[in-house]
Amino acid sequence: MATAPSSVLPVQLRARARSEPDRPFLLEVTGGRATYGATWDGVCNWAEHLRNLGVEPGSRVATLLPPSIDAAMIWIALGCLGAVEVPVNPDLKGAFLKHVLDDAAPMLCLARPEFVDRIRTIRPDLPVRAVERGAWEHLCGAGELDTLPTPGDIACVIYTSGSTGPAKGVMLAWAQFATTIDRIPLGPDDVTYNCHPMFHVTGRSPLVTMCSTGGSVVLREKFSAKATMDGVRAFGCTTGTFHGAPLLALPPRADDADNPLQAVFAGHNSALAAEFAKRFAVKCYDLYGSTEVGFPLVLNDPTDLEHTWCGRVREGYRAQVVDENGQSVPDGVPGELWIRPDSRLMIMIGYLNQPEATARALDGGWYHTGDIVIRHPDGNFEFLHRAGDTVRRMGENISTTAVEAVIDEHPQLSGCAVLGVPDPVAGQEVLIAAEVVEHAALDEPALYEWLTNRLPRHTLPRYLTLTDELPRTPTSKVLKTGLLDAIDLTAVWSPPKRRS
Template sequence: MTGPADWQEIIAGAVIPGLLARAAEDRPGSPYCEFGGSVTTVGELAAHVEAAAARLAALGVRPGDRVAVLLPNHPDHIVVILALIVLRATWVPVNPRLRGAALRHVLSDGDPSLILVDSSHAGLVGEPGPPVIVRDRAGQRADPSWLGEAHGAFAVRHGDPEDVVALIYTSGTTGPAKGVQVTDRMLRTAALGVLFTTDPREGEVYFLWEPLCHVGGAQMVFVPLLRPVRLAMVDRFSASRFWDQVRSSGATHVHQLGGILQVLLNRPPSEAEYSHRLRMAWGGGVTTRTWQEAERRFGLRVAECYGQTEASSFLTVNTEGPQAGVGRVLPYLRAAVQDEHGAEVPAGESGEIVVRAEGLPVVTPGYFRDEDRTAAARRGGWWRTGDLGRFDEHGNLHFIGRADDSVRRRGENVSAWEVETVINTHPAVAESAMIGVPAEIGEQDIKVFILPAAGARVDADELLHWCAERLADFQMPRYIAVVDDFPRTPSERVIKSRLPRSVEDCFDARATDRTRS
């Protein structure tokens, strides 16, 4: 696999405070980020980070302290992230969309000594608890003054590459979110994965809509420190404003996650979508149909990648086309597919995807204060992803689905991902979700929830006829339920544990004598 010529230097080289200092010295006037029409240069960013670090130090933040951050996408948020890393404190990003038990879990499990929160979210933070600093200001530019006064100088701590500088909670679909310990080296390596995937040219612009509390957004903070590119940041993804924002910002790259390409394809064509500079949309979970339609309609290239927060975000990259699955393993990692006993299986056979570093450590040291789940994820030097996949004869990895997201039907394991991938290509379907429900005899039956495409009506009988030509008999759904939307995690994953197992009031293929199995 070709990639950045300096990839080994990035992994082994300067820690993040050093990268920031070097970028500010080499190109202080280079644009780092645009937000709301205001541009922040690399030099200005470095000055804001220094000021914020001094204020945080005056608040008592010390190396190793955990600081929870509930801020929207804004230059202030980027400044806080970098200031905490400069201080060698641990940034604990908290999704402002969390509510109730999920929010309480992150704040309790992360056990922060300080909480930084935007005024629009301040009501989410309960009492009693650690000290809270509220950001109550408007404006498009960074201004660290909301953090209080600075009292004298502070010592810049470049620190060690293996310092844990972030605690990123991964969305749990069946259980509480896990706090992934992320090192300085891992964050740099996540940004390196962006370079492998997108191959940026000088002056190009990355449209940043994804919340910075997710690794997909967080990794972008460090890309302009590695290359002379600019971030065009918006507060959130908006399908109605997307093309106007992309066009006005001059964006050349966009991270597509959570099905945003399909969302854009479902909208009527507009003049703006034909007059942009986007040359690549990259991310995960794109169906073959969406890949091809997006390239044809929007005039850009699609790239697919796969990975986990636990392994520095990226494991594989595919820039060749849908036939290559999720692509080839990046050179600083090694991956394998193993059976339930930990033995590697041959190409073409499926099993659990496992990963380990190929050289310097770029896999998490473990889950925060959770030795049991850390131990369960490790086996024989490998980190178990919990995902199923297979390698083809060309060395491309093909993702099959979560190991715990399958149904046992008539002696066969049915992958939800495989069934959903097929059903999602039906023209009336925007998205689907498969679960198992108790069968009268035997193991389980298959129930599929359908979110219709915009303006479409789902005919369950027609859909089953269509599926019969594309699915094995044991993969055929018995029950079909049409929904207006799905319960989702803050990162837009469907929470299948909250999908109803009841089979009343939904289409039953067997009851209508139209079963294909």
């Protein structure tokens, strides 16, 4: 159970290190290896080193580290000291980086050498220590740790992407990470492939999941579509969470299905997941969730490939769909999804330094997701769009998220944004701004023709523009805020006369 003291990652790791010290746990594609016993020893050594740097209970420590053995050890070591890690996106620069550091107010920063100067430029008063690759192998030995964290202690603070405003620091308990353990059945012989960044929940969850089973985690510092399947085969990976679309964009190989994968999470698009499952001969799952609430819904088998299915509610959670007044709506009626776990520890503790935002998000004991969904009579939830993320044209709501999901399937595009343009007749018209991959030969008429075969007629754009680069948040999400103001509608391509 997620709220049991034995489910906490540091507690599980220590127990596993004592019972199976020589069992492989952390494997780096560059050659680093750490058994369960070596990982726990490394945690103890890092804890002693951090204590000597002044870290104490309650301290916040910022980190700019890729998925690696040191990153895992540092996270657990800080938790054992009663301190809190604040993983920072290494791509943050300027005001974005300053905001996170100012908001988190860490007493220390640990970073790869290439990021040290950037931190010192933004915060000259913040002590920064460089963490070389494989630093754990050079730390001096230390004794056993006296105390370990409890399920309700803060495991880390992860910042949201900031696509709709300043990034918020989400305080997560160890118990919330433990809820990832039972997502799919795994055993001690399983090996998971992890190339997701440590500033995302997805990059940390595999450590908890595999430690609970005695399995291994393969760590790659940065995602590479070309290298993924070779890495999976080399390490015998049976599971993982993958960027499905980039892998499918690679030219098919005769040995695509010849791999050890058994169960994977392959993205939030049923059609792409089905294609991934067929091409690589693997069972695909999907998850619905967020940093704040974890993964309360799991999708095993989509009803069809035309809808954006979220799946069914997992054991330990309740879900309801409500109207604008917070009243439950019947099955088949769109509304906002609210989630409530059996234990308060299974969702975020709150937003750092933002008690009012926390109170709004958790009003009445339910987490208000801000997502508009439909619950179907069979218990499956269908995602429609983010609340307010719609274009209302001729009295009909158009989900920008749904349209963007279709556009994202185009192999010559690397991003897009669907926006509503004020119109005196229609109320709003649809504008699509799309980012073309380098050296791609694609123009607006060709893209529009492609869209006409994939989008409902009423969702087709009145305005269409292609660009080499769309503005993005530090976590690489397309930044819609202010985008429409930067577009000259008089110079944007429009399709031939279109009937409503």
